[in-house]
Amino acid sequence: LVFTEEDKYGLYSNLLFKYFLAEGIVCGHDLFVASAKEHPDNILKELPAPLLDDTYGKELGDEAAAVKSDDFQDSMKIAWRYQNLPKMEASPTTYTKFGHYYDVSKKMSPELCQSVKWHSFYLHEELSFESKTKAWNMNSGYARLLQSIQRIISQEGFDGSDPQKKQRNVLRIGIQSLGSILWGDDVCCSDPPEDPHSLTKFLYVLRGLLRKSLSACIITVPAHLIQNKAIMERVTNLSDMVVGLESFIGSERETNPLYKDYHGLVHVHQIPRLNSLICDVSDTKDLAFRLKRKLFTIERLHLPPDLSDTVSRASKQDLAGSAKLLSSGCGAMAMGEKHLDF
């Protein structure tokens, strides 16, 4: 259960959502798309087209080769201590062939989309919720979605209930903007919400369905709107993987030169620890993403070398201070406290 906290305007989390679905199509998995905001048909029309291996691989290969030939033989003179550390690998190398790459500027062809079986759930087109048992005690929109998912899982045999089916396939479920007001849940607008347990109960039952079947699910949630932080903590406990996207649009970080190459940060709050005592923790926790014309990449956040005249690492205030300094000439008085005074 991959839980994604949306960025403020939902641009980048939408992109991630579409990547998940596109990967499903390319791998031949079945899809289930649920939304209360956009009709799933429209979502599916906007999936990015997969890049054919030879063109992208060549591009990346060229880049990597250029980088390697440049400084491979350089031995460091001043910073010789760092010589033995591995080179900073910002982007994935050609050797990791896990998954596919996508071209964001092109849409996926309709024939490719039709090649897999997909199911949609658009909340406003669904019939209202009726329950057979009296056990349901949650928001009716969520309940309806759970019923729909369970029906697809058992009908299509993702839970192994149909022994005749020889080829077992995976179901990829994508749920967009869960918890928003469009689902009938007021957890994003009031604190305390009317039914604080709806979202968490939904996640628990969904987790049960996922564990019982061959499926994977991505959920995007406008977490920045949820006032009640206790709910976010509980939701984190109930998910396997929690990723937050923070975009720089409209925030003060947009103009911060530290972040000038990137469009936002990726916060990995939790990674799955399944079937094992340990989990696979990566070396670095600082990740940032950027959206180039064709590609959406997630890279390690590494700071460019500080080539300004100031001694300290510049933060936003310091940068304004140093700009004044530079414009008035180097001999001017140092105004920031961080500069060394002689």
Place this chain on the structure above:
Amino acid sequence: QGKFTLLRDTRTDGSFLVHHFLSFYLRAGCKVCFVALLQSFSHYNIVAQKLGVSLAAAKERGQLVFLEGLKSCLDLLFGEQEQPGQPSPLQFLSTSDLRALFDFVRVSLTPADRGSWKGPVLLVDDLSVLLSLGAAPVAVLDFIHYCRVSVCCQLEGNVVVLVHSNEDSEDEENELVVSSLCHHSDLILWAEGLPTGFCKDVHGQIKIIKRLSLRQAAEQDLVQVYQYKIQDRNVTFFARGLSAAVL
């Protein structure tokens, strides 16, 4: 015998302690009732096999009673009409009433025959989930109280419970339950992420608090702190600052 152990984690995942206690008590020959609310049976089974115990075999010979919360809730919500005499232990999803869960625990640990197993053990993973599913904090505390009375006092068994907590948590209900349980525990094992942040060689630190003050008025609690690193098949503990990577 008759001890209540609280497993607590902050900023990290303390479930390795649950796996440890599960295999520990099964190997010791105790009858175990495991209320597993957060993960599936196969998850625990796979890890237990790495630790040298087979949960499936224990279940078959009646030593382990396993309540798989995720599966039971699906049966409750998507299943056919249940038999009237047997309410599902996960009733609280609809009624916020934990009594059915307690009855399940009591029935599974009360020895029907004079049993070949040594003392009964109740293991819960994890209690914080009950709050997410609609139970009130007071109901959760009542449930634990009833379990203590029947398992620790009447049956002279042990109870081990896992909860999550956070220092600056905004989840007041959870913090209320956790503080209350801390006061009533005989032993607290508190796994914390390192305050300095993530580290590859030291996964966290564990505080072992023996609540001697609970049994005898004049005694002080005994607190020991170790750091640990989790590996594939076991966990290594070492004194603070003496990780193998440093030495």
